[in-house]
Amino acid sequence: MMYKVELLSSGVQFVAAEKQTILEAALEQNIPFPNRCQVGACGMCLCRLVEGNVSYQLEPMLTEKERAEGWIFACQACATTDLVLTFDE
Template identity: 60%
Template structure:
């Protein structure tokens, strides 16, 4: 299954295949996405989910409050639906 990710405010779109993290999909499609470690330790790929659902193989190092506000680690997140993401708070 394939899902679409839209990045705001740039309004860039890319697709995520089943079994692929959001960050891996962005990198493969040459979408400018900040990252360093790709394992959820550095926090550079942290972005805010405005709509949609993601899942993780391992729970991310985010507080319950951060998760309820929509923050995700794109390097660990697997799209379960179409997503709208932003780096803006």
């Protein structure tokens, strides 16, 4: 299954496969996406989920407040629906 991912700040859209992380999908399609470690330790790929749902193989280190505000680690999150993301706070 493929899901559409839209980045609000730039209007860029790309697709992510069901078991592919959002970051992997973006980089594979030459979409600029902030990243450094690609394992959820640095926080560079942190973005806010505006619409949609994601799943994780391993739950990321997010505070309850960050989770409630919709923050996700794109290097660890896989789309389970179409997504709209933003880097804005």
